[in-house]
Amino acid sequence: MIMEEIIQQIVNGVSLGSIYALIALGYTMVYGIIKLINFAHGDIYMIGAYVGFALTTFLKLGFFPALILSMVICAILGVIIEKVAYKPIRNSTRIAALITAISVSLFLEYGMMYFFKPDTRTFPSLLPDKQIKIFNTDAVLDIKNVYIIVVTISLMLLLQYVIHRTKVGKAMRAVSLDRDAAQLMGIDINKTISNTFAIGSALAGAAGVLVGTYYNSINPLMGVVPGLKAFVAAVIGGIGIIPGAVFGGFFLGITETTISSLGGSLYKDAVAFAILILVLLLKPNGFLGKDVKEKV
Amino acid sequence: MLELKDLHVYYGGIHALKGIDIKVNEGEIVTLVGANGSGKTTTLRTISGLETLKSGNILFKGKDLKKVTASEIVKMGISHVPEGRRVFADMSVYENLEIGAFTRKDKSEIEKDIQNIYSLFPILYERKNQSASTLSGGEQQMLAIGRALLSRPELLLLDEPSMGLAPLIVKDIFDIIVDINKKGTTILLVEQNANMALQCANRAYIIKNGKIELEGKASELLNHDEVKNAYLGG
Numbered sequence: 001m002i003m004e005e006i007i008q009q010i011v012n013g014v015s016l017g018s019i020y021a022l023i024a025l026g027y028t029m030v031y032g033i034i035k036l037i038n039f040a041h042g043d044i045y046m047i048g049a050y051v052g053f054a055l056t057t058f059l060k061l062g063f064f065p066a067l068i069l070s071m072v073i074c075a076i077l078g079v080i081i082e083k084v085a086y087k088p089i090r091n092s093t094r095i096a097a098l099i100t101a102i103s104v105s106l107f108l109e110y111g112m113m114y115f116f117k118p119d120t121r122t123f124p125s126l127l128p129d130k131q132i133k134i135f136n137t138d139a140v141l142d143i144k145n146v147y148i149i150v151v152t153i154s155l156m157l158l159l160q161y162v163i164h165r166t167k168v169g170k171a172m173r174a175v176s177l178d179r180d181a182a183q184l185m186g187i188d189i190n191k192t193i194s195n196t197f198a199i200g201s202a203l204a205g206a207a208g209v210l211v212g213t214y215y216n217s218i219n220p221l222m223g224v225v226p227g228l229k230a231f232v233a234a235v236i237g238g239i240g241i242i243p244g245a246v247f248g249g250f251f252l253g254i255t256e257t258t259i260s261s262l263g264g265s266l267y268k269d270a271v272a273f274a275i276l277i278l279v280l281l282l283k284p285n286g287f288l289g290k291d292v293k294e295k296v
Numbered sequence: 297m298l299e300l301k302d303l304h305v306y307y308g309g310i311h312a313l314k315g316i317d318i319k320v321n322e323g324e325i326v327t328l329v330g331a332n333g334s335g336k337t338t339t340l341r342t343i344s345g346l347e348t349l350k351s352g353n354i355l356f357k358g359k360d361l362k363k364v365t366a367s368e369i370v371k372m373g374i375s376h377v378p379e380g381r382r383v384f385a386d387m388s389v390y391e392n393l394e395i396g397a398f399t400r401k402d403k404s405e406i407e408k409d410i411q412n413i414y415s416l417f418p419i420l421y422e423r424k425n426q427s428a429s430t431l432s433g434g435e436q437q438m439l440a441i442g443r444a445l446l447s448r449p450e451l452l453l454l455d456e457p458s459m460g461l462a463p464l465i466v467k468d469i470f471d472i473i474v475d476i477n478k479k480g481t482t483i484l485l486v487e488q489n490a491n492m493a494l495q496c497a498n499r500a501y502i503i504k505n506g507k508i509e510l511e512g513k514a515s516e517l518l519n520h521d522e523v524k525n526a527y528l529g530g
């Protein structure tokens with residue numbers, strides 16, 4: 001019985017961690033390239049869920065078409081937000097950028113409430129309600145978990161490919177390592193920043209649709225807490241470091257489900273932020289970050 | 297090929313370039329020599345579009361670069377090896393070279409050019425899969441030059457390639473610069489090592505406090521009393 005319980009919690013933890021990781025990737029990529037904590041990122045995830053909701057409810061699209069379209073729409077939204085809100089202040093102080101990001105976040109949240117009502121909506125069930133037994137144990141695996149985990153891992157592999165094998169990805173890495181040197185290679189900074197926002201926002205949009213199908217309920221403020229958690233995840237792994245976001249996401253997801261299963265679900269948010277504080281005190285560059293700043 | 301006319305550049309309130317006029321003809325090695333803080337790096341960064349000029353003109357092959365972005369300037373045929381090398385630390389030697397060819401699409405030619413860089417700098421071939429941060433200063437300088445050549449520039453800007461290198465390696469680097477020039481690349485070389493720079497250049501400009509103080513044939517400036525006293529250690 002104990003064994004089943006443990007397996008079950010691992011599955012739940014990995015699923016939750018997948019969502020955190022998908023959102024954290026966008027945080028970390030944007031930070032890597034323009035050193036901005038994009039606090040509106042959690043709201044892109046919320047909008048992704050709403051787009052998925054609209055596509056499946058009104059247009060009756062299936063899970064995968066809705067997922068992909070929602071990613072595309074979020075990518076476009078991310079690019080627009082960057083152009084309209086962040087580009088004009090690219091050379092201002094950090095605090096100005098942070099305040100702008102918070103404003104964009106509030107704008108998206110309350111804009112959604114104004115135009116699409118603050119009510120919680122029911123996301124249609126898109127995935128088969130099936131449970132699979134794990135090996136010969138009594139632990140069951142909800143097929144939805146399988147979808148979340150498989151989609152997330154596939155997107156991460158795709159991202160890895162884009163970043164290391166394509167010109168777009170190489171430009172992103174070059175710009176985040178050294179912006180001036182990247183320009184001297186003929187890399188267009190504006191285009192590269194747009195691409196980064198597009199990819200990061202698409203991943204958040206995917207997370208939104210996955211969560212919508214998993215919990216069947218969405219609302220305009222659903223991005224706030226996961227957004228903060230994903231930020232914590234990005235910092236745990238080392239902000240700006242892509243594998244760090246994945247590590248931080250899974251670490252946080254598994255930690256939270258473990259605490260909940262031990263009866264501490266009331267404290268799970270507190271624990272997440274306690275971890276943030278500990279990481280900032282003990283390993284400010286994150287678990288996968290270098291201890292010394294290598295930049296000269 | 298390149299003409300700077302009365303360039304003025306400011307960093308906030310600091311007037312860094314106070315009317316620079318420089319001309320580089322096709323096929324030449326021109327050197328810009330000056331003390332710390334005289335404005336050499338600023339001049340090169342302005343040519344590359346990394347700094348914006350307040351007034352003046354930059355003409356490259358007759359075209360004004362004022363409204364051209366840094367990345368487009370590379371496509372036009374100017375490549376810049378920045379001060380302090382600035383190789384991409386977390387990328388491998390091979391990836392650094394590959395990204396030097398970012399503006400090009402001719403894959404098989406790029407691969408050939410990378411092989412040529414390896415024969416120019418055999419040590420880079422040995423280190424090709426190592427991350428650039430693990431290279432020594434001299435190796436990083438070679439990588440930075442190789443990377444810059446991969447865009448197949450017509451004009452190469454070099455910012456203190458001898459900085460921090462042992463005399464023997466400095467000699468190697470200068471030999472290679474002359475070699476690159478002989479193969480048809482025009483060069484604008486910024487140096488504090490005036491002796492070496494004047495020996496390999498055709499013409500030279502001496503910059504002081506953001507202004508050109510002297511200009512002439514490199515061989516003549518080598519024997520110029522003022523230059524000897526100020527930049528060649530008497």
Ligand SMILES: Nc1ncnc2c1ncn2[C@@H]1O[C@H](COP(=O)(O)OP(=O)(O)OP(=O)(O)O)[C@@H](O)[C@H]1O
Pocket residue numbers: 307310312330331332333334335336337338339379488
């Ligand atoms: N980013 C900057 N912000 C403010 N002032 C700057 C900046 N970069 C350069 N300066 C100033 O502009 C002047 C010219 O600097 P520049 O770097 O062009 O000199 P340099 O001739 O390349 O010197 P060095 O030989 O030390 O490299 C200096 O007074 C310097 O302090």
Ligand SMILES: [Mg+2]
Pocket residue numbers: 336337338379
């Ligand atoms: Mg300099």
